[in-house]
Amino acid sequence: MAIEIIRPVPKSYQALVRLRHRLPHNHEKLKDIHGKIDRIKAGYCGETRTDRFIEEVEFPQQVKIIPDFHAKLHSKRFVQIDTLIITRSYILILEVKNIVGTIDFKNYQSQIVRTLNDETTxxxxxxxxxxxxxxxxxxxxxxxxxxxxxxxxxVFPSNNVIIENSPKTRNIFFVKQLPLFIQRLNDLPNKLSEESFHDICEIFTNINGDFIEKSLCDRFSIDPKELKKGIICSNCGELLQQRTRRTWICIACGQADVNPIPRNIEDLFILIKPEITMNDCLHYLQVKSRHTLNNNLVKMKLPKKGVRRATVYTIK
Known part of the structure:
Protein backbone atom coordinates (compact mmCIF):
# COMPACT_ATOMS: atom_id res chain seq x y z
CA MET A 1 0.00 0.00 0.00
CA ALA A 2 1.35 3.42 -0.99
CA ILE A 3 1.35 5.99 1.79
CA GLU A 4 1.86 9.74 2.14
CA ILE A 5 3.29 11.26 5.31
CA ILE A 6 2.12 14.76 6.18
CA ARG A 7 4.41 16.10 8.88
CA PRO A 8 3.26 19.20 10.73
CA VAL A 9 5.66 22.08 11.34
CA PRO A 10 6.88 21.62 14.94
CA LYS A 11 4.91 23.70 17.42
CA SER A 12 8.18 24.34 19.26
CA TYR A 13 9.44 26.14 16.14
CA GLN A 14 6.28 28.24 15.92
CA ALA A 15 6.48 29.05 19.63
CA LEU A 16 10.09 30.23 19.39
CA VAL A 17 9.25 32.44 16.41
CA ARG A 18 6.50 34.00 18.54
CA LEU A 19 8.98 34.62 21.33
CA ARG A 20 11.46 36.18 18.89
CA HIS A 21 8.75 38.52 17.59
CA ARG A 22 7.92 39.67 21.12
CA LEU A 23 11.48 40.51 22.13
CA PRO A 24 13.35 43.79 21.46
CA HIS A 25 15.79 43.56 18.54
CA ASN A 26 18.80 43.94 20.85
CA HIS A 27 17.72 41.43 23.52
CA GLU A 28 20.57 39.36 24.96
CA LYS A 29 18.68 36.05 24.55
CA LEU A 30 17.98 36.44 20.83
CA LYS A 31 21.19 34.67 19.81
CA ASP A 32 20.24 31.57 21.80
CA ILE A 33 16.70 31.68 20.43
CA HIS A 34 17.89 32.02 16.82
CA GLY A 35 20.22 29.06 17.35
CA LYS A 36 17.38 26.95 18.71
CA ILE A 37 15.13 27.93 15.79
CA ASP A 38 17.84 26.96 13.29
CA ARG A 39 18.34 23.56 14.97
CA ILE A 40 14.62 22.80 14.94
CA LYS A 41 14.40 23.85 11.28
CA ALA A 42 17.33 21.58 10.38
CA GLY A 43 15.76 18.71 12.29
CA TYR A 44 12.44 19.21 10.53
CA CYS A 45 14.13 19.22 7.11
CA GLY A 46 15.89 15.96 7.98
CA GLU A 47 12.64 14.38 9.15
CA THR A 48 10.73 15.39 5.99
CA ARG A 49 13.56 13.99 3.84
CA THR A 50 13.35 10.72 5.79
CA ASP A 51 9.57 10.71 5.21
CA ARG A 52 10.10 10.69 1.45
CA PHE A 53 12.18 7.50 1.72
CA ILE A 54 9.66 5.85 4.05
CA GLU A 55 7.04 6.52 1.37
CA GLU A 56 9.01 4.26 -1.00
CA VAL A 57 8.14 1.25 1.18
CA GLU A 58 5.30 -1.07 0.17
CA PHE A 59 3.46 -1.33 3.46
CA PRO A 60 0.76 -3.84 4.36
CA GLN A 61 -2.82 -2.59 4.24
CA GLN A 62 -2.91 -2.13 8.00
CA VAL A 63 -0.34 0.51 8.90
CA LYS A 64 -0.38 3.68 10.98
CA ILE A 65 2.42 6.25 10.73
CA ILE A 66 2.51 9.10 13.25
CA PRO A 67 5.10 11.82 12.58
CA ASP A 68 6.32 13.91 15.53
CA PHE A 69 4.55 11.87 18.20
CA HIS A 70 4.25 13.47 21.66
CA ALA A 71 2.72 11.82 24.72
CA LYS A 72 2.56 12.73 28.39
CA LEU A 73 3.19 9.70 30.61
CA HIS A 74 2.70 11.69 33.80
CA SER A 75 3.31 15.22 35.07
CA LYS A 76 7.11 14.78 35.02
CA ARG A 77 7.69 12.60 31.97
CA PHE A 78 7.03 13.11 28.27
CA VAL A 79 7.75 10.98 25.19
CA GLN A 80 8.77 12.60 21.90
CA ILE A 81 9.31 10.37 18.84
CA ASP A 82 10.32 11.65 15.41
CA THR A 83 8.40 8.91 13.58
CA LEU A 84 6.25 6.11 15.00
CA ILE A 85 5.22 3.27 12.66
CA ILE A 86 2.61 0.71 13.74
CA THR A 87 1.70 -2.50 11.88
CA ARG A 88 0.31 -5.86 12.96
CA SER A 89 3.87 -7.25 12.86
CA TYR A 90 5.81 -4.60 14.78
CA ILE A 91 6.10 -1.09 16.14
CA LEU A 92 9.06 0.93 14.85
CA ILE A 93 10.50 3.99 16.59
CA LEU A 94 12.73 6.22 14.45
CA GLU A 95 15.16 8.81 15.79
CA VAL A 96 16.32 11.15 13.00
CA LYS A 97 19.57 13.09 13.37
CA ASN A 98 20.18 15.64 10.63
CA ILE A 99 23.84 16.18 11.47
CA VAL A 100 26.72 16.94 9.10
CA GLY A 101 30.40 16.21 9.64
CA THR A 102 32.17 13.18 11.11
CA ILE A 103 30.25 11.45 13.92
CA ASP A 104 32.35 9.36 16.30
CA PHE A 105 30.43 7.13 18.69
CA LYS A 106 32.10 7.14 22.11
CA ASN A 107 30.09 4.17 23.30
CA TYR A 108 31.92 3.72 26.59
CA GLN A 109 31.04 7.33 27.43
CA SER A 110 27.48 7.19 26.05
CA GLN A 111 28.31 10.16 23.87
CA ILE A 112 28.88 11.10 20.25
CA VAL A 113 31.42 13.66 19.08
CA ARG A 114 30.92 15.64 15.89
CA THR A 115 33.93 16.99 14.00
CA LEU A 116 33.23 19.71 11.47
CA ASN A 117 35.74 22.17 10.02
CA ASP A 118 38.39 20.96 12.51
CA GLU A 119 36.10 21.77 15.44
CA THR A 120 34.83 19.03 17.74
CA THR A 121 31.50 19.21 19.55
CA VAL A 155 18.62 7.53 10.87
CA PHE A 156 21.05 10.05 9.37
CA PRO A 157 19.34 11.87 6.46
CA SER A 158 22.29 14.06 5.41
CA ASN A 159 24.61 13.07 2.58
CA ASN A 160 27.40 15.00 4.30
CA VAL A 161 27.96 12.77 7.31
CA ILE A 162 30.61 10.15 8.10
CA ILE A 163 29.92 7.59 10.84
CA GLU A 164 32.78 6.13 12.90
CA ASN A 165 32.80 3.46 15.65
CA SER A 166 29.07 2.88 15.53
CA PRO A 167 27.83 0.14 17.88
CA LYS A 168 27.30 -3.12 16.00
CA THR A 169 24.26 -4.15 18.02
CA ARG A 170 22.21 -1.11 17.07
CA ASN A 171 20.22 -0.23 13.94
CA ILE A 172 21.96 2.77 12.38
CA PHE A 173 21.16 3.76 8.80
CA PHE A 174 21.84 6.37 6.20
CA VAL A 175 18.44 7.44 4.96
CA LYS A 176 18.69 5.55 1.66
CA GLN A 177 19.18 2.30 3.59
CA LEU A 178 16.01 2.75 5.63
CA PRO A 179 13.39 1.50 3.10
CA LEU A 180 15.03 -1.93 2.80
CA PHE A 181 15.21 -2.27 6.59
CA ILE A 182 11.51 -1.46 6.94
CA GLN A 183 10.67 -3.81 4.07
CA ARG A 184 12.38 -6.65 5.94
CA LEU A 185 10.30 -5.83 9.02
CA ASN A 186 7.18 -5.97 6.85
CA ASP A 187 8.02 -9.60 6.03
CA LEU A 188 7.72 -10.59 9.69
CA PRO A 189 4.62 -12.57 10.72
CA ASN A 190 1.67 -10.81 12.29
CA LYS A 191 1.81 -10.59 16.08
CA LEU A 192 -1.34 -8.56 16.62
CA SER A 193 -4.94 -9.36 15.88
CA GLU A 194 -6.87 -6.82 13.82
CA GLU A 195 -8.67 -5.72 16.96
CA SER A 196 -5.43 -5.20 18.91
CA PHE A 197 -3.90 -3.30 16.00
CA HIS A 198 -6.85 -0.92 15.85
CA ASP A 199 -6.80 -0.56 19.64
CA ILE A 200 -3.13 0.49 19.58
CA CYS A 201 -3.72 2.95 16.74
CA GLU A 202 -6.60 4.50 18.65
CA ILE A 203 -4.59 4.70 21.89
CA PHE A 204 -1.67 6.51 20.27
CA THR A 205 -3.90 8.80 18.21
CA ASN A 206 -5.81 9.87 21.33
CA ILE A 207 -2.77 10.58 23.50
CA ASN A 208 -0.72 12.26 20.77
CA GLY A 209 -0.40 16.01 21.26
CA ASP A 210 2.06 18.79 22.08
CA PHE A 211 2.29 19.83 25.71
CA ILE A 212 3.48 23.10 27.19
CA GLU A 213 5.93 21.79 29.76
CA LYS A 214 7.20 25.24 30.72
CA SER A 215 6.58 28.75 29.47
CA LEU A 216 9.28 30.06 27.14
CA CYS A 217 9.98 33.03 29.39
CA ASP A 218 10.74 30.60 32.22
CA ARG A 219 12.81 28.36 29.96
CA PHE A 220 14.99 31.22 28.74
CA SER A 221 14.92 33.17 32.04
CA ILE A 222 13.22 36.17 30.44
CA ASP A 223 11.21 38.64 32.49
CA PRO A 224 7.73 38.95 30.87
CA LYS A 225 7.99 42.71 31.39
CA GLU A 226 10.57 42.72 28.57
CA LEU A 227 8.08 41.40 26.00
CA LYS A 228 6.72 43.72 23.33
CA LYS A 229 3.09 44.62 24.08
CA GLY A 230 0.24 44.93 21.60
CA ILE A 231 -1.30 42.92 18.75
CA ILE A 232 1.62 41.94 16.55
CA CYS A 233 2.07 40.67 12.99
CA SER A 234 2.61 36.93 12.49
CA ASN A 235 4.91 37.69 9.55
CA CYS A 236 7.39 40.21 10.94
CA GLY A 237 6.46 40.75 14.59
CA GLU A 238 5.74 44.44 14.29
CA LEU A 239 2.57 46.10 15.56
CA LEU A 240 -0.74 45.77 13.76
CA GLN A 241 -3.19 48.62 13.32
CA GLN A 242 -6.92 47.91 13.24
CA ARG A 243 -8.59 49.14 10.03
CA THR A 244 -12.02 47.51 10.32
CA ARG A 245 -13.79 45.50 12.99
CA ARG A 246 -11.96 42.33 11.91
CA THR A 247 -9.10 43.43 9.66
CA TRP A 248 -5.72 44.61 10.90
CA ILE A 249 -2.76 45.87 8.84
CA CYS A 250 0.93 45.61 9.76
CA ILE A 251 2.53 49.05 9.85
CA ALA A 252 5.91 47.56 8.84
CA CYS A 253 5.37 44.87 6.17
CA GLY A 254 1.84 45.77 5.04
CA GLN A 255 0.42 42.28 5.60
CA ALA A 256 -3.31 42.15 6.31
CA ASP A 257 -4.44 39.94 9.19
CA VAL A 258 -8.04 38.92 9.77
CA ASN A 259 -8.91 38.55 13.46
CA PRO A 260 -5.36 38.25 14.93
CA ILE A 261 -6.51 38.56 18.54
CA PRO A 262 -6.90 34.79 19.27
CA ARG A 263 -3.36 34.12 18.03
CA ASN A 264 -2.01 36.89 20.23
CA ILE A 265 -3.94 35.55 23.23
CA GLU A 266 -2.24 32.18 22.61
CA ASP A 267 1.10 34.00 22.89
CA LEU A 268 0.39 34.66 26.56
CA PHE A 269 -0.04 30.94 27.33
CA ILE A 270 3.03 29.91 25.36
CA LEU A 271 5.37 32.68 26.43
CA ILE A 272 4.28 33.71 29.92
CA LYS A 273 2.15 31.30 31.96
CA PRO A 274 -0.37 28.45 31.62
CA GLU A 275 -3.24 30.45 33.16
CA ILE A 276 -4.28 33.97 32.19
CA THR A 277 -6.93 36.49 33.16
CA MET A 278 -8.74 39.28 31.35
CA ASN A 279 -6.39 41.75 33.01
CA ASP A 280 -3.39 39.89 31.55
CA CYS A 281 -4.92 40.23 28.08
CA LEU A 282 -5.63 43.93 28.58
CA HIS A 283 -2.10 44.56 29.86
CA TYR A 284 -0.07 42.60 27.30
CA LEU A 285 -2.23 42.99 24.19
CA GLN A 286 -3.15 46.65 24.77
CA VAL A 287 -6.66 46.14 23.38
CA LYS A 288 -8.81 48.92 24.78
CA SER A 289 -12.13 47.11 24.59
CA ARG A 290 -12.77 44.55 27.31
CA HIS A 291 -15.87 43.53 25.32
CA THR A 292 -13.76 42.69 22.23
CA LEU A 293 -11.36 40.58 24.25
CA ASN A 294 -14.18 38.78 26.03
CA ASN A 295 -15.85 37.91 22.69
CA ASN A 296 -12.59 36.42 21.42
CA LEU A 297 -12.01 34.44 24.61
CA VAL A 298 -15.53 33.02 24.38
CA LYS A 299 -15.08 32.03 20.72
CA MET A 300 -11.77 30.28 21.58
CA LYS A 301 -13.74 27.98 23.94
CA LEU A 302 -10.90 27.87 26.45
CA PRO A 303 -11.26 25.88 29.68
CA LYS A 304 -11.94 28.31 32.51
CA LYS A 305 -12.65 28.57 36.20
CA GLY A 306 -14.03 31.36 38.34
CA VAL A 307 -16.65 33.93 37.42
CA ARG A 308 -16.70 37.43 35.98
CA ARG A 309 -13.47 39.35 36.60
CA ALA A 310 -12.05 36.47 38.62
CA THR A 311 -12.23 34.12 35.60
CA VAL A 312 -8.98 32.32 34.85
CA TYR A 313 -8.42 30.76 31.39
CA THR A 314 -6.18 27.86 30.41
CA ILE A 315 -5.25 26.47 27.00
CA LYS A 316 -6.35 23.04 25.84
Missing part, protein backbone atom coordinates in the same frame (compact mmCIF):
# COMPACT_ATOMS: atom_id res chain seq x y z
CA UNK A 122 30.17 16.67 22.07
CA UNK A 123 26.54 15.72 21.45
CA UNK A 124 23.96 13.71 23.33
CA UNK A 125 23.96 9.94 22.87
CA UNK A 126 20.91 9.24 20.68
CA UNK A 127 20.39 5.70 21.98
CA UNK A 128 19.55 7.04 25.42
CA UNK A 129 16.63 8.87 23.81
CA UNK A 130 15.65 5.78 21.81
CA UNK A 131 15.76 3.52 24.87
CA UNK A 132 13.68 5.97 26.87
CA UNK A 133 11.13 6.07 24.04
CA UNK A 134 10.97 2.27 23.85
CA UNK A 135 10.41 2.16 27.59
CA UNK A 136 7.74 4.87 27.36
CA UNK A 137 5.83 3.13 24.55
CA UNK A 138 6.08 -0.21 26.39
CA UNK A 139 4.67 1.39 29.55
CA UNK A 140 1.72 2.83 27.64
CA UNK A 141 0.89 -0.49 26.00
CA UNK A 142 1.39 -2.46 29.20
CA UNK A 143 -1.48 -0.55 30.80
CA UNK A 144 -3.76 -2.02 28.14
CA UNK A 145 -2.33 -5.55 28.31
CA UNK A 146 -0.59 -5.24 24.92
CA UNK A 147 2.98 -6.32 24.18
CA UNK A 148 3.85 -6.12 20.45
CA UNK A 149 7.46 -6.34 19.22
CA UNK A 150 9.10 -2.90 19.34
CA UNK A 151 12.03 -2.09 17.04
CA UNK A 152 14.06 1.10 16.83
CA UNK A 153 16.51 2.73 14.44
CA UNK A 154 18.74 5.78 14.27
Missing amino acids: PLGYPFIQLDRNIDGISNILRKYGLNPPIHSAL
